Amino acid sequence: MELALSSLLCITLLTIFFLKFLSKRKNSTSEKKIANPPPSPPGLPVIGNVLDFGKHAHRSLKLLSERYGPLMLLRWCSVPVLVVSSAEVAQDIIKTHDRAFSSRPRSNFLAKLMNGGQDMAFAPYGEYWRQMKRIYVLHLFSNKMVSSFRNVREEEINSTIEKIEKTISSSSPTNLSEIFMTFTNDLICRVALGRKYSGGEGVPDVYELLRKLMSLFGRLYIEDYFPFLGWIDILRGLAGEVKEITKELDDFLEKVVQEHSDGDRQIVDFVDVLLSIQRENTTGFEIDRVNLKLLVADVFIAATDTTSALLEWAMTELLRHPECAEKLRDDIRGNSSDRSRYVSEEDITDMRYLEAVIKETLRLHPSAPLLVPRQLIEDVRIKGYDVTAGTQVLINYWAMGRETATWGEDAEEFKPERHLDSSVDFRGQDAKFIPFGIGRRQCPGIGFALVMAELVLANLITRFNWEIATKPEGDHYDLAESTGLVVSRKYPLLAYASPAS
Ligand code: HEM
Structure with a gap:
């Protein structure tokens, strides 16, 4: 079946290619002339540079940028894609x-999944997105709101510690990937x-x-690039899968x-907050039932995988660098009021090395290496190059985190110490360090993510000694990456825990 579909796809693509070839003269007169476009690697007919993106696009695009420069214009089928690979740009x-860079690409798949594109994270720039983002920033992710869930964090961390203690008594390794995800x-x-x-x-x-839901994000939707070939997605069963999962999510x-x-009900969670905003119409902007549900869906999509990937990579690096784990334990114990109990939210505020470990992890292993795709809403001239409205934009933050001009010759090494005396901001103001994105579309959940990650890491490191369980292929295995918008470990992180003295 797969083979038959692949052949069908090849025949169809070839047909398109010939049709395109025949209509080339007609098109060339109507195409907009770009005065000075950024450098472009040569592409193939019809599919353009699709093959250049490779399995791990952040890695392939970094290599390509070493040849073509920090601003490149590629083509994903018929869609122009601008790739930014340096902090300077x-x-x-x-x-x-x-503002010009503040929209998100429209995708048929997302429109179906998000009920006509009515969520916030993937919404195009405009009044609807602005109002929804205000709700996130002012009502859901404010400092007050983040602090109000302090007890919930403490309970969940204590329950995680209990789970790990059980694996110690059963002498089996702890699956840390699963622990972080749960x-x-x-x-x-x-x-x-x-x-x-x-x-x-x-x-x-x-x-x-x-x-x-997340597995759908890593798939190729032919309809997005060739609308008249949408029937191939139907034959592949993909359209049916999207429909089914959309319904499951909505139900x-x-x-x-x-x-x-x-x-x-008292107001205790995000749904309560959103329902009260809806009832009292406090924003002056009407939120209907669909908007409300999709605002909640966004939180799951944006928060869970990103934060658990950060924890997975932080523990991976600490296991690879026991000397850093030791320094971290000293930092935690030196700043905890009572060494034998839960490391609290007050305690972590003074833990400089803990913050440095988190920062170094976000530099080397960003949860979203290409951030989240953007789309240009107007023509711009940038670094002397012209780029037209409608172009999609990928910001290769993974490449930027490795620039030797910013991070020095040892940029590839895990060294939390580099952040101890550095004042480089990592919340979107300084382009050298943008794991949470930049500008208006920046992540609104930074405070939430950081307190979650720092607390759980501090408690796990101070309570237990850790030893990696299996090392079949060493670093190659430990650092292998998954594919998709959020990049976590390819293989689960298994480690033996023992009570720390
Ligand atoms: C380590 C954890 C996290 C990382 C690395 C991360 C990273 C990002 C990045 C790179 C973007 C795209 C920014 C851009 O386009 O410039 C983003 C957007 C977003 N994030 Fe996060 N995020 C994390 C955790 C969270 C959490 C915990 C929440 C919610 C509780 C959240 C909610 C969102 C939302 C709603 C958006 C869309 C913003 C918009 O389009 O205007 N994120 N995040």
């Missing part, structure tokens, strides 16, 4: 072109929805739903909102 975007998922569920949804009788498994969120709408 990114700084220009922050300072001069932030921790972030349970925590986000409680914060956003008020309780865990981890399967069992009559309870939906939000973790399973999220897995299915789940509808059930959650319904549960929150019944009776007289």
Whole structure:
């Protein structure tokens, strides 16, 4: 079946190629002439530079940028894609072109998944996105809101510690990848929805739903590039899968909102906050049921995988560098009020080395190496090159985190110390260090993510000694990456824990 479909696809692509060839003369007169476009690697007919993106686009594009420069114009089929690979160019975007770079590409797949594109994270730039982002920043992710979930964090970390203690008594290794995923998922569920949804009788498994949802993000939707070939997505079963998971997501969120709408509830979670904004119309902007559900869906999509990938990579590097783990433990113990108990949110505020470990992890292993794709809303001239409205934009932050001009000759090495005396901001103001993105589209969940990651790491390092369980292929195995928008470990991180003295 796959073979037949591939042949069908090849025949169709060849047909398009010939049709394109025949219509070339006609098109060439109507195409917009770009005065001075950025350098472009040569592409193939019809598919353009698709093959240049490779399996791990951040790596392939970095190599390509070493040849063609920090601003390159590629073509993904018929879609022009601008690739930014240096902090200097990114700084220009922050300072001069932030608005122009503030939209997201429209995709048929996302439009279907997000009910006509009515979420926030993938919404095009405009009034709707602005109002939705305001709700996130002012009502869901404010400092006050982040602090209000302090008890929930403490409970979830204590429950994680108990799970690890159980694996010690069973003498089996701890699957840290699973531990981090469950921790972030349970925590986000409680914060956003008020309780865990981890399967069992009559309870939906939000973790399973999220897995299915995230797997859709890594797929190629032919309809997005050749609308008249949408039938191939139907034949491949992809369109059906999107429809099914969209319905599953909507049914789940509808059930959650319904549960929150019944009776007289206190405001305890995001759904309560959104329902009260909706009821009282405090924003002056109407949020309907669909918007409300999609705002909640965005939190899951944006928060869970990103934060658990950060934790996975931080532990991976600490296991590869025991001397850093030792320094971290000294930092944590030196700043904790009581060494034998839970490391609290007050304690971590003074832990400079802990912050440095998190920063170094976000530099070398960013959860979103190409940030989240953007789209230009108007023509711009940047670094002397002309780029037209509608061009998609990928900011290769993974490449920028390795620039020797910024980070020195040892840029490839894990050295948290480099951040101890550095004042480089990593919250979007300084283009050298932008793991959470830049400008208006920047991540609004930074505070949430950092407190979650720092607390769990501090507690795991101070409570347990860790030893990597299997090393079949050493670094090659440990540092192998998954594919997709969020890049985590390809293989699970297994380690033996023992109680720390
Ligand atoms: C380590 C954890 C995280 C990382 C590395 C991360 C990174 C990012 C990045 C790179 C973007 C795109 C920014 C851009 O286009 O310039 C983004 C957007 C976003 N993030 Fe995060 N994020 C993390 C955690 C979170 C959490 C915990 C939440 C929510 C609780 C969250 C909510 C969002 C939302 C809603 C957007 C879309 C913003 C927009 O389009 O305007 N993120 N994040």
